[in-house]
Amino acid sequence: MRRERVPIVVLVPAAIGAAFFILPLLGLIVRSPWRDAVTALTAPETVEALKLSLLASLSATAVGLVLGVPLAWMYARVEFPGRDLLRALTTLPMVLPPVVGGIALLLAFGRRGLFGSWLDSTFGITLPFTTAGVVMAETFVAMPFLILTVEAGLRSMDRRYEEAARALGASRWRVFTRVTLPLIGPSLFAGAVLCWARALGEFGATITFAGNFPGVTQTMPLAVYLLLETNHQEASFILSLVLLLISLVVLVGLRDRWLGSA
Amino acid sequence: MNFNFAGTPTLVTQIEQGAPADVFASADTTNMDKLTADGYTSGTSKVFARNQLEIVVAPGNPKGIAGLADLAKPGVIYISEGPTVPAGKYSLQALATAGVKVTPKSLETSVTAVISKIELGEADAGIVYTTDIQAAGSKVQGVQIPAANNVIATYPIVAVKGTKYSDVANAFIDYVLSSTGQSTLATFGFLSAS
Numbered sequence: 001m002r003r004e005r006v007p008i009v010v011l012v013p014a015a016i017g018a019a020f021f022i023l024p025l026l027g028l029i030v031r032s033p034w035r036d037a038v039t040a041l042t043a044p045e046t047v048e049a050l051k052l053s054l055l056a057s058l059s060a061t062a063v064g065l066v067l068g069v070p071l072a073w074m075y076a077r078v079e080f081p082g083r084d085l086l087r088a089l090t091t092l093p094m095v096l097p098p099v100v101g102g103i104a105l106l107l108a109f110g111r112r113g114l115f116g117s118w119l120d121s122t123f124g125i126t127l128p129f130t131t132a133g134v135v136m137a138e139t140f141v142a143m144p145f146l147i148l149t150v151e152a153g154l155r156s157m158d159r160r161y162e163e164a165a166r167a168l169g170a171s172r173w174r175v176f177t178r179v180t181l182p183l184i185g186p187s188l189f190a191g192a193v194l195c196w197a198r199a200l201g202e203f204g205a206t207i208t209f210a211g212n213f214p215g216v217t218q219t220m221p222l223a224v225y226l227l228l229e230t231n232h233q234e235a236s237f238i239l240s241l242v243l244l245l246i247s248l249v250v251l252v253g254l255r256d257r258w259l260g261s262a
Numbered sequence: 263m264n265f266n267f268a269g270t271p272t273l274v275t276q277i278e279q280g281a282p283a284d285v286f287a288s289a290d291t292t293n294m295d296k297l298t299a300d301g302y303t304s305g306t307s308k309v310f311a312r313n314q315l316e317i318v319v320a321p322g323n324p325k326g327i328a329g330l331a332d333l334a335k336p337g338v339i340y341i342s343e344g345p346t347v348p349a350g351k352y353s354l355q356a357l358a359t360a361g362v363k364v365t366p367k368s369l370e371t372s373v374t375a376v377i378s379k380i381e382l383g384e385a386d387a388g389i390v391y392t393t394d395i396q397a398a399g400s401k402v403q404g405v406q407i408p409a410a411n412n413v414i415a416t417y418p419i420v421a422v423k424g425t426k427y428s429d430v431a432n433a434f435i436d437y438v439l440s441s442t443g444q445s446t447l448a449t450f451g452f453l454s455a456s
Binding site: 103106107110111112128129207208211212213214217218225226228229230233 | 269271272275339341344346347366367368369370371375379382383384385
């Protein structure tokens with residue numbers, strides 16, 4: 001590839017933009033008490049919170065894929081009245097303060113919620129203060145990222161491949177799994193990663209809807225927040241960096257595997 | 263006057279990270295001691311109010327909670343502030359003196375979070391300050407805790423070191439400690455400073 005000279009009007013704002021993200025990270029790295037890192041990381045509460053965070057964020061991504069891909073397909077391929085309104089409603093959590101999202105979830109799925117009271121009286125199921133509640137809160141906040149990304153992928157793909165496959169006699173399901181899904185692979189991957197990353201860092205909706213108890217609902221971001229609140233700031237820096245490192249490893253690792261090193 | 267309200271540990275962090283503050287009012291002595299030890303206070307702190315604990319339940323007390331022992335009853339969802347929040351620490355003390363063993367369903371980050379979950383009906387009971395129950399009005403109800411098991415919270419106030427307005431800061435502290443200030447605090451349910 002020919003190395004192009006980068007115009008200064010691009011280079012300067014780009015450098016400032018990069019510094020804007022790198023400096024806060026550097027602040028965390030510099031101020032972290034690395035001598036105490038092992039103690040902070042092997043503390044049972046940390047291990048417990050990390051396990052719960054991984055379990056909940058991956059579950060939220062799985063739920064997001066199962067429910068979000070069909071929704072994205074509907075938005076991209078089906079003309080139906082109220083489609084734009086519905087799309088706006090299902091992306092609302094992106095702009096809603098997460099704490100408000102948590103309250104909204106309580107009003108719907110809480111013990112006295114619109115749907116939750118029925119769940120409680122009929123099946124004896126209550127969601128707040130459970131790990132399932134954590135997954136719900138994370139899915140609520142994170143799934144919109146997946147829906148929008150996959151919809152964009154579906155809209156930009158060349159549909160003639162699907163038509164050709166249909167013309168050659170493939171069933172609709174076979175076309176979807178063998179033609180459509182591979183073609184939107186990169187968007188699907190990007191959407192799932194965005195969804196997972198957002199779920200991993202979720203705080204407001206989780207603490208509001210699911211509460212905070214070690215081993216049940218206390219995810220890493222909650223543990224970090226509590227450390228900050230208890231004058232153990234330095235330990236919270238380390239945990240935050242671990243969270244960042246894990247996401248970085250997963251993102252880079254998966255990217256190479258899925259998309260090849262471009 | 264500009265007020266900046268937040269959980270006490272948050273305020274300590276803010277002051278130590280250089281947030282401009284002239285007067286600091288703490289919800290416990292531990293955080294005040296920390297700020298003093300770190301050298302961010304000017305003069306000695308003075309207790310300006312005291313508060314006591316009360317059990318918060320839904321209006322009408324549907325679970326029939328009469329005292330601390332009932333928090334451990336099967337079927338009662340008890341939530342608490344985390345042990346690092348002053349109210350959570352005092353709750354543990356109160357439960358210990360009463361000999362009640364109960365595991366909270368959730369360790370909330372503030373008294374207000376506990377109250378809002380009682381209001382929403384997600385939990386049945388929590389332990390908060392008398393003043394918080396009074397402030398919540400008819401949305402919740404209080405169940406008193408006998409003096410023998412109660413914990414009295416003391417609230418100290420101090421001028422922050424390096425304030426540009428130390429005269430005004432000290433005047434405000436004097437006002438809070440005066441009989442006018444004390445009677446205002448009493449209307450919100452606080453116990454007198456001494």
